[in-house]
Amino acid sequence: xxxxxRPDDGDNGAVPGWYGVxxxxxxxxxxxxxxxxxxxxxxxxxxxxxxxxxxxNYVDIQKLFKHSHSGMxxxxxxxxxxxxxxxxASKFMLRMDPPDHGRLxxxxxxxxxxxxxxxxxxxxxxxxxxxxxxxxxRGTMDLVSDLALTVPAASxxxxxxxxxxxxxxxxxxxxxxxxxxxxxxxPHLQEQSEAAIIELAQYMLxxxxxxxxxxxxxxxxxxxxxxxxxxxxxxxxxxQQSIGLLVAGLETTIGLIANGMVCFSRYPEEFEKLxxxxxxxxxxxxxxxxxxxxxxxxxxxxxxxxxxxxxxIPANANVYALLIGANRDPxxxxxxxxxxxxxxxxKHCSFGGGIxxxxxxxxxxxxxxxxxxxxxxxxxxxEIDESSIQWAPSLFRIPGSIAARFQRRR
Ligand code: HEM
Numbered sequence: 001x002x003x004x005x006r007p008d009d010g011d012n013g014a015v016p017g018w019y020g021v022x023x024x025x026x027x028x029x030x031x032x033x034x035x036x037x038x039x040x041x042x043x044x045x046x047x048x049x050x051x052x053x054x055x056x057n058y059v060d061i062q063k064l065f066k067h068s069h070s071g072m073x074x075x076x077x078x079x080x081x082x083x084x085x086x087x088x089a090s091k092f093m094l095r096m097d098p099p100d101h102g103r104l105x106x107x108x109x110x111x112x113x114x115x116x117x118x119x120x121x122x123x124x125x126x127x128x129x130x131x132x133x134x135x136x137x138r139g140t141m142d143l144v145s146d147l148a149l150t151v152p153a154a155s156x157x158x159x160x161x162x163x164x165x166x167x168x169x170x171x172x173x174x175x176x177x178x179x180x181x182x183x184x185x186x187p188h189l190q191e192q193s194e195a196a197i198i199e200l201a202q203y204m205l206x207x208x209x210x211x212x213x214x215x216x217x218x219x220x221x222x223x224x225x226x227x228x229x230x231x232x233x234x235x236x237x238x239x240q241q242s243i244g245l246l247v248a249g250l251e252t253t254i255g256l257i258a259n260g261m262v263c264f265s266r267y268p269e270e271f272e273k274l275x276x277x278x279x280x281x282x283x284x285x286x287x288x289x290x291x292x293x294x295x296x297x298x299x300x301x302x303x304x305x306x307x308x309x310x311x312x313i314p315a316n317a318n319v320y321a322l323l324i325g326a327n328r329d330p331x332x333x334x335x336x337x338x339x340x341x342x343x344x345x346x347k348h349c350s351f352g353g354g355i356x357x358x359x360x361x362x363x364x365x366x367x368x369x370x371x372x373x374x375x376x377x378x379x380x381x382x383e384i385d386e387s388s389i390q391w392a393p394s395l396f397r398i399p400g401s402i403a404a405r406f407q408r409r410r
Contacts, residue, residue: 017047032397036056036324056325057326107223111223154167223238261372262389293349323350
């Protein structure tokens with residue numbers, strides 16, 4: 001199907017089709033928004049040719065997250081595409097339903113309190129300052145390797161108690177491990193990816209064992225000691241939560257910072273507003289999350305027939321929430337295609353919602369706040385040739401490299 005196809009009149013308008021958003025045929029990374037806009041206009045409750053459903057409207061996505069009987073596993077307790085054995089071995093909270101999900105999340109969330117995160121702030125500020133000092137005389141930088149990657153790598157190392165000098169090894173391994181989430185898309189990387197998960201697990205296990213004998217204050221140490229009603233995480237659960245956190249937290253935040261800097265180069269007047277008033281950094285982060293999200297979709301499986309926008313989706317259907325589409329829903333956001341760091345009217349969907357709402361949202365915000373503030377304080381006139389951006393082969397929407405020119409602010 002092409003962008004101009006429209007659905008025929010059929011039951012509830014749900015005539016199966018990709019309507020311009022076929023992930024196997026269209027490269028949705030460089031210019032996704034026209035495609036998602038078209039889909040929302042022609043079939044906001046979309047039945048795909050493979051039988052999955054996709055929602056584009058903000059209101060439908062909020063209903064899916066907060067007011068539907070649904071979960072991460074099907075009505076038999078299986079994760080889509082996995083065998084019973086694989087599903088049973090899967091213990092990361094994002095793949096669990098209640099009551100196991102609540103137990104794992106509450107043990108882990110103790111480590112994500114504002115108090116724990118605030119202890120990281122000075123270290124992240126120092127790392128960003130050092131990195132920007134070193135590129136400053138050059139007038140050019142790679143916004144990914146010189147900024148976007150450095151920030152979450154430093155904070156994740158500190159959180160998990162990974163020695164700082166191992167941060168490049170850690171990010172390389174995590175990047176390879178992430179390909180396991182997209183086996184069909186990257187078959188040639190699966191062997192390397194499987195080797196990476198074994199190496200990463202062995203590495204993390206050493207850190208876990210050290211903390212069982214000598215408690216530490218880092219977040220991995222807190223996780224090892226976390227206890228609720230006499231309940232502790234097993235080694236396997238700890239490994240899956242810590243590796244899951246790395247996968248959930250590293251690339252997504254790289255994407256937030258890199259995509260955000262692309263927005264600032266596209267809208268220099270907004271960058272100047274941030275330079276003039278650094279307290280705008282947090283609302284700027286929210287606008288970057290809305291405007292160019294690094295995680296475009298998330299999934300739920302319905303546990304009963306549920307109506308969305310006049311269309312009834314049957315129980316056991318896979319329903320994808322198109323977060324990237326909902327973030328530009330004109331019924332929810334005034335002038336959704338305008339980038340405005342003062343925008344405070346409504347919340348975006350980029351961290352998902354309901355019981356699985358992103359646990360690392362405050363950490364991601366803090367990292368991006370520091371990165372944007374320091375960039376705006378030092379530099380001006382960020383220039384990027386967007387056609388030269390290299391997109392990383394990732395499930396998420398993450399540039400692998402962005403060559404930028406800048407001037408030092410006087
Ligand atoms: C810009 C950065 C980030 C984005 C865009 C993002 C986005 C998301 C999304 C869309 C979900 C799924 C929510 C749902 O289906 O309702 C999620 C879940 C999650 N994220 Fe993030 N995330 C980011 C950073 C982080 C960081 C830094 C961490 C931690 C280090 C993290 C940890 C998690 C965890 C643990 C979950 C699962 C929560 C649960 O199942 O209860 N994320 N995130």
